[in-house]
Amino acid sequence: LSDRLTSVFSSLRSKGRLSDADIDATCREIRIALLEADVALPVVKTFVAQVKERARGVEVSQALNPAQQVVKIVNDELIEILGGETRRLRYAKTPPTVIMLAGLQGAGKTTLAGKLARWLRDQNHTPMLVAADLQRPNAVQQLQVMAERAGVAVYAPEPGNGVGDPIEVARQSIDHARRQQHDIVIIDTAGRLGIDQELMKQAADIRDAVSPDEVLFVVDAMIGQDAVSTAQAFMEGVGFDGVVLTKLDGDARGGAALSVRHITGKPIMFASTGEKLEDFDAFHPDRMASRILDMGDILTLIEQAQKTFDEAEAAKMAGKLTSGEGFTLEDFLEQMMMVQKMGPIKNLLGMMPGMGQMREQLNQVDDRDLDRIAAIIRSMTPGERQNPKMIDGSRRARIAKGSGVTVTEVNGLVTRFFDAQKMMKRMAGGMGIPGMPGGRK
Ligand code: GDP
Ligand code: MG
Known part of the structure; x- marks a missing residue:
């Protein structure tokens, strides 16, 4: 038992x-x-x-x-x-705040350095860029161009002195920034095409030399599945405090964001969306979520359905449905207006399980239709709205006159109402409110 x-x-x-x-x-x-x-x-x-x-x-x-x-x-x-x-940049108690960029070659570090500098400058900071990528021949010049475009200062080794030591450059840049009263230092570092030990060691040495307030891991959203191993390698080799996702203007759906976040637990702080300095924004988790899911229509539908469908109203309606009797013309009007508020979204209802037959009903109602229905119902007395059975021929004529429609239209509405009432009785208990997104199979 x-x-x-x-x-x-x-x-x-x-x-x-x-x-x-x-x-x-x-x-x-x-x-x-x-x-x-x-x-x-x-x-x-x-x-x-x-x-x-x-x-x-x-x-x-x-x-x-x-x-x-x-x-x-x-x-x-x-x-x-x-x-x-999600969090903002952490600024040092005593300036300068040191931000170090790390990531693979081509990830977008140098471009980001310019973007970040411009963004900070617009907030009345006085950032300085530091060229600690002395690996590639043009790296220093590329950063200088970025700095010029962003309208900020740049610290780089003198040209012609042979290949400088990036660690020394980074170390000296901090003193220089202090003397020149730059409140933020952004250190651009070298990347390699793949993860390699030398690169990691160099980045780790720079980190040790300058003790950054923020190490930002810059990762290309297009690398997809590889984001996991790359993030892991940088996590172990250098360590980082936040993530910047670049090239989000491409067609990558952004799975890398979830992978990196999941694997490292570090916050994604910024998003880079193009080659221009202004293609840069704080990271928006909600936008990224819908990009990853790629179910925009369904998400919009869900949002609309919830907004339109007030739980309290639902309870009120549900109470009447169990009998089907208490359902009045006023409820009928209210219900149609709720559906109408959903706008074009109602067409999507047909795609949802169990909602196929509802769509046909809904498609019969357009805005003008609804205005006429509202006018007719408003020309009725409260008694008539509560108890439509009492609406006989002479009342119909009076209502038609009062609302400026034909008696045929009044008849049509009353018939429609009784149909709806019948349908509600049938569905009572099992389905929630017919015509509402809450309808369940
Ligand atoms: P680094 O090697 O990490 O310093 O990468 P770079 O900053 O040099 O960027 C590599 C390439 O990617 C350059 O051609 C940039 O113009 C480009 N790039 C950087 N960020 C973005 C972005 O958000 N969107 C697009 N479309 N291109 C970008
Ligand atoms: Mg670079």
Whole structure:
């Protein structure tokens, strides 16, 4: 007996929660979306497992169907992971604040140095760029061009002195900045095409020489899966405090963001979106989450559905639905207006499970239609709105006159209302509110 009781209880409980089948089905889609966004496989696995775990305990929502609900959980989780403890730059108590850039060659460090300098200058700082990449022949000159464009100072070894020592240059630059009253120093370092020990050691030596307040790891969003090994190597070899994602103007879906964040736990602080100095912004976790998921339509739908669907209104309606009797013309009007507020979004409803037949209904209502319906209902007496059965022929004629429509139109509305009322009775209990995004199978 106690076994049977337990199973009854568990089936009762599971009714109010998202089912494993719902969660699994949606998570399969999510998994594909993440892999297509180039999130590294181990990260996808951990992340999806995390989402499943979290979705399992969640109550079935009034406003969303299960698939939407799982997508919402995924999106929220993504935003949280990507944005967890987002923070601003940390400035040193005694200037200069030292910011060191590290990353592979071509990641966008030198470009970023210029962008960051300009951005800081616009906030009334007096940044100075430091050329500690003495590896490539043109590296110093490239930084000088950047500095000039950004309108900031640059510290570089004298040309013609042979190959300088980047560690020495970095060390001296700090004293120089102090003397020249620059409050921020941005140190550009050398990268290699691949991870190599010499590069790591040089970066680590520069770090030790200048004790930066911030080491920023600069990573190209296009490197996709490789982001994991690269981030790991820099984490171990140099260590860093924050991440800058570059080349987000490309078509990369940005899986690297999730991989790096997941692997290193370090905040993504800035986003680089082009070659120009102004193509630069703080990192926005919500934008990145929807870019990675690439389910913009569904996310918009979810957002709209939730906004439109006020839980309190839902409860109020639901109460009337159990009988179907208390559903009045005023509720009818209110409901249509809610749907109307959803705008073009209502066309998407047909794509959602169980909402196919609703779309046809909704498509019959356009804005002008709704205005006429509203006019007709407003020409009724409160009694008529509460109890439409009393609207006989002479009342219909009066209402038509009062609202400037034909009696046929009034008849049409009343018929439509009774149809809706019937449908509500049929669906009562099982489906939430017909015509509302909360409708469930
Ligand atoms: P570094 O080797 O890390 O210093 O990389 P660079 O700053 O020299 O950048 C390498 C190339 O990528 C250059 O051609 C830059 O113009 C380009 N680049 C840097 N950041 C971006 C970006 O956000 N978007 C695009 N499209 N190109 C970028
Ligand atoms: Mg460079």
